[in-house]
Amino acid sequence: MTDSLMDIQVLETPLSVEKCTAFVQDPAAGGTVVFVGTVREWTKGKRVLRLEFEAYKPMAIREMTKIVETVKERWEALKICVHHRVGVLEIGEEAVIIAVATPHRKAAFEACEYVIDTLKQTVPIWKKEVFEDGEVWVAAHP
Amino acid sequence: MTDSLMDIQVLETPLSVEKCTAFVQDPAAGGTVVFVGTVREWTKGKRVLRLEFEAYKPMAIREMTKIVETVKERWEALKICVHHRVGVLEIGEEAVIIAVATPHRKAAFEACEYVIDTLKQTVPIWKKEVFEDGEVWVAAHP
Amino acid sequence: MEIKVRAFGIAKDILGFREQTLSVENGETILEFKKRLLSQYPKFEDLVSLAFAVNEEYCSEDFVLQPLDEVVIIPPVSGG
Amino acid sequence: MEIKVRAFGIAKDILGFREQTLSVENGETILEFKKRLLSQYPKFEDLVSLAFAVNEEYCSEDFVLQPLDEVVIIPPVSGG
Numbered sequence A, B: 001m002t003d004s005l006m007d008i009q010v011l012e013t014p015l016s017v018e019k020c021t022a023f024v025q026d027p028a029a030g031g032t033v034v035f036v037g038t039v040r041e042w043t044k045g046k047r048v049l050r051l052e053f054e055a056y057k058p059m060a061i062r063e064m065t066k067i068v069e070t071v072k073e074r075w076e077a078l079k080i081c082v083h084h085r086v087g088v089l090e091i092g093e094e095a096v097i098i099a100v101a102t103p104h105r106k107a108a109f110e111a112c113e114y115v116i117d118t119l120k121q122t123v124p125i126w127k128k129e130v131f132e133d134g135e136v137w138v139a140a141h142p
Numbered sequence C, D: 001m002e003i004k005v006r007a008f009g010i011a012k013d014i015l016g017f018r019e020q021t022l023s024v025e026n027g028e029t030i031l032e033f034k035k036r037l038l039s040q041y042p043k044f045e046d047l048v049s050l051a052f053a054v055n056e057e058y059c060s061e062d063f064v065l066q067p068l069d070e071v072v073i074i075p076p077v078s079g080g
Helices: A015-024 A058-076 A104-123 B017-024 B057-074 B107-120 C009-016 C030-040 C042-046 D009-014 D030-040 D040-047
Strands: A006-011 A031-038 A046-055 A077-087 A088-091 A094-102 A127-129 A136-137 B006-011 B029-039 B044-057 B079-085 B087-090 B094-102 B124-130 B134-137 C002-007 C021-023 C051-054 C072-073 D004-006 D020-022 D053-055 D070-072
Touching: A006 A058, A015 A031, A015 A094, A015 B017, A015 B029, A031 B017, A031 B107, A046 A077, A058 A077, A058 A104, A077 A104, A094 A104, A104 B029, A104 B107, A127 C009, A127 C030, A136 D030, B017 B029, B017 B079, B017 B094, B029 B107, B044 B079, B057 B079, B057 B107, B079 B107, B079 C042, B094 B107, B124 D009, B134 D009, C002 C009, C009 C042, C009 C072, C030 C042, C030 C051, C030 C072, D004 D009, D009 D040, D009 D070, D020 D070, D030 D040, D030 D053, D030 D070
Parallel strands: A006 A077, B006 B079, C002 C072, D004 D070
Antiparallel strands: A031 A094, A031 B029, A046 A088, A046 A127, A077 A094, A127 A136, B029 B094, B044 B087, B044 B124, B079 B094, B124 B134, C002 C021, C051 C072, D004 D020, D053 D070
């Protein structure tokens, strides 16, 4: 889902902070907030070798678009970019980048945090942590 | 002021979101939040031609270091980068980039917002807006 | 009637398939479908949540399935 | 005694200099220095705030100036 004001993608290739930030640049923007979610090496004391993400892609794009529409209305965001990676990710690689530009900075912080919080709750994407001795679908079990 | 955990600079050259984000990457980071402050084209209905920033550089670095030390303690930030540009800036150029990496994302949002809010209050840097018909030192007068 | 079932994440591992055509009762609701799924694959009981989507939208438990609907089984999401 | 005065931003415009050596009373405080500044350059009254730094640190109004101190005049900051 991409137009001149929003760029929402699920990608199999490495993400770029530069690209996402550049997309949301706007002469009316006073603040841009970017969230970068990377693959952590340790989770609950166990070493993660790599992560595997899968997405129900068309619905993921739809759900992300809903979030972005809410943000545009509620925080008067000028431009928003959400890029989520899928496939196998190594430690330190970017899994998600969210960039939001608003006329005033407070709104950009709130809006960007809303996007990542809501994305984690509603967007059909799944993450499997691969350890030396097994693998776990994150958040599946209590 | 630069060591392996913080990178604080006042620069006369263009800033790089990529560099600031790369600096704070850490295998223990679960979330990185980046604030980018750009030069806005319009302020109170008037068109801005360009901005001029000047800094009392050694003290600016000192004050930014204090802010960063607070952030490291209060939010257990892993790595922090603050780059502030000085000199003449055109519309859309980055004036400041702040990147904060923390183990959990909520802290990164709070810490990054704290840095920009406090920087705007305490760091001796001054911004002059240049219009077609004059110029104004921002925030100088009530 | 027949419906198409797709599964992602741990749901795919529990079912042992990613995509399959299944026979269900005419006019079966999502709730009835879910109950049958849980009794046939008790491991679904252990999950934090279990949602369903039809036509790329989450659907409520009283949603009535139509022939050839594609039902997507959505275990707890964990993107980001 | 002599002190060095540096000014930035609008303070520099009001004073008409960026850096100058000035004579002040021995043992003058920042408050006394500030009062003299305000009476000599009334435009400082119009500013939202006026702070002073010595040795790269903000200093309070009861700070006692020493010979050769560098006093930096800090009008309202507007970085970011």
